[in-house]
Amino acid sequence: GQNIDQPTEMTATEGAIVQINCTYQTSGFNGLFWYQQHAGEAPTFLSYNVLDGLEEKGRFSSFLSRSKGYSYLLLKELQMKDSASYLCAVRDQSERLQAQLWSRNKGAAGNKLTFGGGTRVLVKP
Amino acid sequence: DADVTQTPRNRITKTGKRIMLECSQTKGHDRMYWYRQDPGLGLQLIYYSFDVKDINKGEISDGYSVSRQAQAKFSLSLESAIPNQTALYFCATSPGQGAGGYTFGSGTRLTVV
Numbered sequence: 001g002q003n004i005d006q007p008t009e010m011t012a013t014e015g016a017i018v019q020i021n022c023t024y025q026t027s028g029f030n031g032l033f034w035y036q037q038h039a040g041e042a043p044t045f046l047s048y049n050v051l052d053g054l055e056e057k058g059r060f061s062s063f064l065s066r067s068k069g070y071s072y073l074l075l076k077e078l079q080m081k082d083s084a085s086y087l088c089a090v091r092d093q094s095e096r097l098q099a100q101l102w103s104r105n106k107g108a109a110g111n112k113l114t115f116g117g118g119t120r121v122l123v124k125p
Numbered sequence: 126d127a128d129v130t131q132t133p134r135n136r137i138t139k140t141g142k143r144i145m146l147e148c149s150q151t152k153g154h155d156r157m158y159w160y161r162q163d164p165g166l167g168l169q170l171i172y173y174s175f176d177v178k179d180i181n182k183g184e185i186s187d188g189y190s191v192s193r194q195a196q197a198k199f200s201l202s203l204e205s206a207i208p209n210q211t212a213l214y215f216c217a218t219s220p221g222q223g224a225g226g227y228t229f230g231s232g233t234r235l236t237v238v
Contacts (some may be wrong), residue, residue: 118167
């Protein structure tokens with residue numbers, strides 16, 4: 001199974017930087033995702049890490065350390081529209097065999113995501 | 126048109142009623158999922174399907190059932206709705222491998238009174 005922890009809420013000032021940490025414990029690991037979700041809306045994909053290191057995408061960066069079961073999402077040059085919840089999600093490798101069996105040798109990996117509780121970020125002027 | 130479409134967007138129903146939430150996708154993905162989200166909480170997996178003939182229970186399947194009518198359609202049913210099933214429900218799809226995460230539908234806000 002999976003256990004994913006992230007802070008409940010963070011507050012930061014417009015133009016500043018905020019780092020959202022995520023720690024996980026998993027029986028199998030096949031990638032970590034970050035999603036942004038505005039209130040009442042669907043989550044939208046931000047980033048994906050499967051190897052250790054930093055992935056940068058504009059104002060957003062995501063870091064992964066598999067040995068530590070740790071990731072962070074870094075938001076730079078904060079804007080008011082960045083006020084949202086940020087969800088950390090881990091893809092479970094333990095589903096790989098089941099998925100392959102059902103996929104009739106398509107060679108696909110398991111792809112079920114387990115989500116953390118989300119971190120609500122409030123950006124203040 | 127949206128890649129993943131959920132209907133209805135909002136629904137108010139009475140305790141004990143049967144209700145079906147529908148999801149259809151044009152992504153061509155084999156994998157489909159139903160999640161619920163309660164205020165201030167993360168997403169909890171209800172059911173998932175890796176293929177048309179494959180149905181699997183998630184973390185919180187009690188009180189729910191699903192039907193995978195086709196590759197593109199995955200419906201969630203509440204046979205006898207109860208108030209603690211009031212939540213925001215999301216359908217999602219995913220490809221089989223690589224960096225493909227989920228594509229979510231816009232959600233269905235269900236209120237059971």
